[in-house]
Amino acid sequence: MTRLTRPDLDALPNYVPGRNIADLVRELGLDEAIKLASNEVPYGPLPGVVEAVTEAVTTVHRYPDMGVVRLREVIGERFGVSPDRVVTGCGSVALAEILAKTTCLPGDEIIYSWRSFEAYPIIAAGGGATSIRVPNTAGHGHDLTAMAAAITDRTRMIFVCNPNNPTGTSLRKAEIDRFLDAVPSDVLVVLDEAYREFVTDPDVPDALRTYGDRPNVVVLRTMSKAWGLAGLRMGYLVAQPEVAATIRKVVTPFSTSTVAQAAALAALDQEEEMRRRCSLVIAERTRLTEALRKLSVDVPDSQANFVWLPLGERTAEFSAACESRGVIVRGFHPEGVRVTVGTPEENDRFLAAAEAAL
Known part of the structure; x- marks a missing residue:
């Protein structure tokens, strides 16, 4: 068969987005799930x-x-x-x-x-x-x-x-x-x-x-x-x-x-409100970092709206354990897991899943 695409692209990995909430809920029979995998800010569109x-x-x-x-x-x-x-x-x-x-x-x-x-x-x-x-x-x-x-x-x-x-x-x-x-x-x-x-x-x-x-x-x-x-x-x-x-x-x-x-x-036009929301994320980022370190995870200081768990070979197991509890995180195999900072309630739910997983 005549090849129509570049052969060098066969080895190229696909970009992997955060997993879809509806798919996880259906697959595991959960009542609900939260997504902390795509670095979104959870507070909705800015006013206007x-x-x-x-x-x-x-x-x-x-x-x-x-x-x-x-x-x-x-x-x-x-x-x-x-x-x-x-x-x-x-x-x-x-x-x-x-x-x-x-x-x-x-x-x-x-x-x-x-x-x-x-x-x-x-x-x-x-x-x-x-x-x-x-x-x-x-x-x-x-x-x-x-x-x-x-x-x-x-x-x-x-x-x-x-x-x-x-x-x-x-x-x-x-x-x-x-x-x-x-x-x-x-x-x-x-x-x-x-x-x-x-x-x-x-x-x-x-x-x-x-x-x-x-x-x-x-x-x-x-x-x-x-x-x-x-x-x-x-x-x-x-x-x-x-x-x-x-x-x-x-x-x-x-x-x-x-x-x-x-x-x-x-x-x-809403920079002040944007900054206010960022301050909420930053405060929760600090709380997540401190809580995860108490669980003996060597979380580096983050300047973004997510935290990094360098779990190495435990990455896949941890990601799956969080998903089983209705929390979608983003695993990067085999280095670690990235977790987006969500609302306080979402972060509490993640921390409970993380404690159980670890």
Whole structure:
């Protein structure tokens, strides 16, 4: 039979989303279940978003504003950058794919830490690039010294996930400074800050404010997490104008929908409420971390809206035990389990399941 797809993609893992609640309830005969697997914020849409979406739906027979002019203006005003440096897309992961498409030809290299965001190897392979995985440190974070040492003349792009998904660990300014100074000027560094709004450590820099002026740095953000728009797929990046202009050439036309644009504008008007909700998540993050450490789990400090349980070979057993009690967590075999911070009630239920499992 004639092959119609690339054979190198056979070995590529599928992106694994958090398990569906309805499937688990049906499979195990449970009355209910909760999902702490996808890093969603549990408090519903921000005020005004539903109304903005409802109004926008009445115009979905028309194409959206392809230039995303108003939203780019608002994002630019928020961060003190020119709108021509802002590119929006269907979530930050779609923009990461576009960055690979923009920078790499087949055989070029993309460096990232591992374990980090599970989409990175998929993004690299999808664009025909070679993945260069640099193992995490013993503390479950990026080894920036080793990542710098891995750069070759084929390196085109480096992903730095800060805070890191799925471990929640973060990089501080001094180590990022050293790393960026060591990266050649023709290598694009993507500072992926999907969880920036949950950072409380003052030594973890805001990449837009600290590194936004560097020609070879792109800062990647999402509105799926803290801003509560996971179901609408809304992300953005900030780059130098010439880089942003090239990226816009290969972005799928009209990929930032009318509804997503309207929702994002409404959400951005609610920063105070967003911060309040993040503070609730942060408080619960601390409580979860302390409780799990009392169960003898070596949970690293998290700066995201999830915690990491480095359970190693116990990962599958722990995940299954939680599911049997109606709590869906996210196992990364064979390293560990990521648990999203939920409401206090959801977190109590997880802790009860974790105690029983451990």
